[in-house]
Amino acid sequence: MPNRRSVSLIGILAATAMLTGCGWFSGPSKPVAPKGTDTLKPTYSEYSGKLERLEYDSNKNGKFDTFAYMDGLTVRRVEVDANEDGKIDRWEYYQAGNKLTKVGLSGKNDGVVDTWLYPGADGQLAKREVSAKRDGTVSRTETYTAGQLASAADDTNGDGKVDKWETYTKGVLTSVAFDTTGTGTPDRRVVYLPTGGSRIEKLR
Numbered sequence: 001m002p003n004r005r006s007v008s009l010i011g012i013l014a015a016t017a018m019l020t021g022c023g024w025f026s027g028p029s030k031p032v033a034p035k036g037t038d039t040l041k042p043t044y045s046e047y048s049g050k051l052e053r054l055e056y057d058s059n060k061n062g063k064f065d066t067f068a069y070m071d072g073l074t075v076r077r078v079e080v081d082a083n084e085d086g087k088i089d090r091w092e093y094y095q096a097g098n099k100l101t102k103v104g105l106s107g108k109n110d111g112v113v114d115t116w117l118y119p120g121a122d123g124q125l126a127k128r129e130v131s132a133k134r135d136g137t138v139s140r141t142e143t144y145t146a147g148q149l150a151s152a153a154d155d156t157n158g159d160g161k162v163d164k165w166e167t168y169t170k171g172v173l174t175s176v177a178f179d180t181t182g183t184g185t186p187d188r189r190v191v192y193l194p195t196g197g198s199r200i201e202k203l204r
Contacts, residue, residue, distance in 0.1 A: 001119045002100055005058040005066045006078045006092055038062075074098065087111035107134075120144075133158065177203065 041055040041064060050072045055064035063084050069077045075098045080090040088111055091104035104113040114134040120126030124147040132139040142152045148171040154164040163179040165186055177186035189201045 001103055001117060001123065001125065002078075002092055003080060003082075003090065005056070005080055005082075006068075006090075083109055085109070122146075 039057040039060055042051055043053040045052050051070045054068040056066040057064050058066050065081045065084050067079045068075055075094045078092040079088045082089050089106040089109040092100060093102045095101050100119055103117040105115040106112055107114050112134050114131045116129040117125055118127040125144045128142040129138045130140040131137055139155045143150050149168045152166040153162045155162050156164050161184040165177040166173060167175045175189055175191045177189040179186050181187055187204045189203055190198050192198045
């Protein structure tokens with residue numbers, strides 16, 4: 001789920017960790033860390049000497065487009081400006097062991113996050129959240145099984161209650177349930193038949 005730019009940056013970090021041997025320090029007071037190059041710019045804490053930030057020029061065009069926020073060699077967050085317009089359009093969050101936990105995306109590439117992706121234990125997409133108003137409030141949540149869309153829940157009118165539920169089988173839409181009374185539970189459902197056509201069910 002990390003994009004090619006962040007994978008390359010994390011690869012550089014992994015190689016650096018191997019070169020430094022065990023731990024951040026080589027000896028009692030000498031930090032061993034990535035050196036600056038035309039494509040890689042490290043920033044260190046003036047107090048601890050630990051790596052705090054890495055800027056990376058992934059396409060080697062003279063512009064830094066990938067930014068990793070670090071605690072030594074541990075990645076905390078990676079930000080990517082894919083179109084190099086000065087606005088971040090992808091955010092990656094990591095936990096111990098440089099394990100990816102969440103990815104934020106800007107659908108309009110304008111620095112405003114409106115979509116969040118969550119990987120499962122297998123590394124494939126497990127959940128996707130969308131903010132239709134782009135205000136940080138999730139209006140649609142999708143769940144995935146083995147990388148395929150399995151279900152979705154929508155708050156279509158923005159009242160804070162889910163009013164539409166979609167069910168999928170192997171990525172194919174099989175039913176949609178609706179709450180037409182504002183109670184937060186479905187009262188109508190449309191079932192799509194394998195032979196074609198559909199039927200409407202009253203749920204309450």
